[in-house]
Amino acid sequence: MSQPVEAVLVGAGNRGREAYGAYALRYPHRLKFVAVAEPIEERRELFARQHNIPPERRFASWEDLYAQGQLAPALVNCTMDRDHVASTLPALELGYHVLLEKPMAVTPHDCVRLVRAAEKADRILQICHVLRYTPFFAALYEVVHSGRLGDVMTVEHKENVAYWHMAHSFVRGNWRNSRTSSPMILAKSCHDLDILAWMIGTRCLRISSFGSLTLFRPDRVGPEIPERCTDGCPIEDECPFYAPRIYLTEYTGWPVSVISLDTSLEARLKALQEGPYGRCVYRCDNDVVDHQVVAMEFENDVTVVFTMHGHSHKEGRTMRYDGSRATLRGSAAENELVIYDHVTGREEVIHPGQIGGGHGGGDTGLMNAFVKAVRNPGQEVLSSARASLQSHLMAFAAEEARLTGQVVDMVAYAERIEAEVMAEEG
Template sequence: MSFKFIRELFKLGKMSGDKKQGSGDGAKQVTCLLIGAGARGFGYAYYAVCYPEQFKIVGVADPRDFYRKRVQDENKVSSEFVFKDWREAAEREKFADCVIIATPDREHKGPAVAFAQKGYHILLEKPMAVTEEDCREIVSVCKDNKIVLAVCHVLRYMPWAYKIREIIESGEIGEVVNIQHTEPVGFFHFAHSYVRGNWRNEKLSSNSLLAKCCHDVDLIKYWMGDSSKCVRVSSFGSLAHFRKEDKPQGAGDRCLDCSIESQCPYSAKKIYLDRVKQGHTSWPVSVITEVPDIESVTEALKSGPYGRCVYECDNDVMSQQVSTFQFENGATASLTMVAFSSRLCAREVKVYGTKGEITCDASHFPKVEVFDFLTQRKREVECRSQGAMGRLSGHGGGDYLLIDSFVQALRTGKENLVLTGADDTLASHLLVFAAEKARKDDCVVHIKPDGTF
């Protein structure tokens, strides 16, 4: 059903950005309270701009005036339902069908539990929470209150990802014996998010495997299918290069005052200021200041966290990590996350089966190739989306398909349209927690049938 639904979205042409699609179909309009109006929350809210007959933002909560007002103005939200703190909204009588929770990682559990108890359906940014206990509590409360929970594992909604699953399920490559999955984060992306940015320090956010790759682990579980459970996990990682001892001689504490800045690939001047001068004001520039122009970006680099030398930050998360998974049927899988790459989150996948293999290059022009051992022929599977709209074009259209599936599930009552629900998300999160335990304790973690370890 889920594959059929996604294919139908493409056939209907909704990926083309037709704002009139779906109007007058008899299904209800879904109302939403947005909690967290930063880059991710603001992006998902764009669905209401594109499909006002189907989805409406009726409330917003964010402690930052600029971002809160931006959503309020774009969606004409009544001041009665504009809040600086999500707790203020939670104290009100229920006034929307659902909430989108796009707060920082460590602030997911509180609003998720509070709004589930009040009967709001939930679209929750990944990771679900930063501890096993909090994840289990969120799932338990959502189940007790019959809440539709969709976690933002956008990779499941990407055409290449579900196409790989389809090919595996068809039996074309036989029994899967091994999956190799690589997430090349990108050298400047890692410096932006995991050295200078919000996810740089585990105590402030979460470990990099959870923050960056929980949906990569989710894909491995997704492709292996439900018939074989993971039984053993190991993991190794380290923080390389972005350390005080690696600071080049002559480097300053901030890039704008550094005598060797021109020789540094991680220069904040190159990553942010030069981009603005070339007319590029989207991510990552849009993250560091409210108005991404030359003056404000220059000031942000002079005084803010994104102008710091990458060798003088309080970062402690892994810059590379390899995690391995063994399943009860004997199949194995490995996930490699690496910061130091020219590719920017363009995953590389190999699936080895007894009758053939699948190769996927998930770049800007993703393609899936299938090699048949019997015929020794290779075929290429088209899996490019038909395009997406504006702020929902991220992840190859996955952002759009994610929120569309959530909205349509609420409009029609077909909850199976959500591909990343409570149980599946909890199961894959548990594998991430197991991998981190294996890395930190230098051991192989054995998974019990109930998912505990």
């Protein structure tokens, strides 16, 4: 039997512990974490205990870890968005194959720098575009590329973020402010732009975008509303975002597990009284949009409209592809694709198979692919940094289009960024 691939973890936060740490515990014959770098002691020690990592292999930062040289063939990087470049470039230089959380970087130039660094070092740099690895999107890809829809003319794709998820991650949580993390179109929707670029399979030529932060603003409430839900809020009964209703129930999985490592009721109440997740959603330091549309033109005249919004009753992506031979409608939450054939008039319903793990099985599929690629270097990964670059650049261009009100010429934009990085390399 083959030995598990050995890896080090950088950043033992939510993704590091709950997605990839959990994978290694579930599939010990595939992946083993042999070292961890994490500044928060409680998180570092918990991860080390769960994975039997000895004290001399526990580090307070990626810098301390890298000072040891290369400790394993693979490295999983789950730091926050703005730390990705500084923590990945030296890892590639040391010789690690790297699995890097999305977005790979928060500027277009840094994305290109990472892609070029991985190519130069001849190392795998795989981006966690988990949706590509889900049975649902794999089935959608198969239908679109089978030719059954004929020529795809136009696509509508919606990322319906549930109201509570919007409040948790993008108003109170890690991705609320574009200055400390990244704009919503990158943080949340780089997955969607990546899926669209992958499905359509040609270059995006032009991009425009509109959107704003409309609901989660201080001017939405009066001075009688307190800073925290736990301070006796007069509108707690009618407010959909009242934190105790979201976080103080019997359920302790994600996102409740994010507010406190100790999930006892007392610890969670304390987290709401003192931490970021108990803050009034109208009184946070958030600036990312709560709804945005992006209109795109791809080669061969394919037009695409993408909508992201944080006001959905239910979480889940929906999509519609209209082609010269058939129409396809899909719902990831329902795990259902329906094809309506223009010639026969027949409808076919597909329910793709399911695999365990977060993101509709995408976390598991992504890790399976990474482990396989580390075992067989040279094997293509679906979401290599180079493959993920187009959609990251589309996200930056969409944000530029939204902020300037201009249509961005995507081809010229991508060429300019790559040329600027190459010029800087000399």
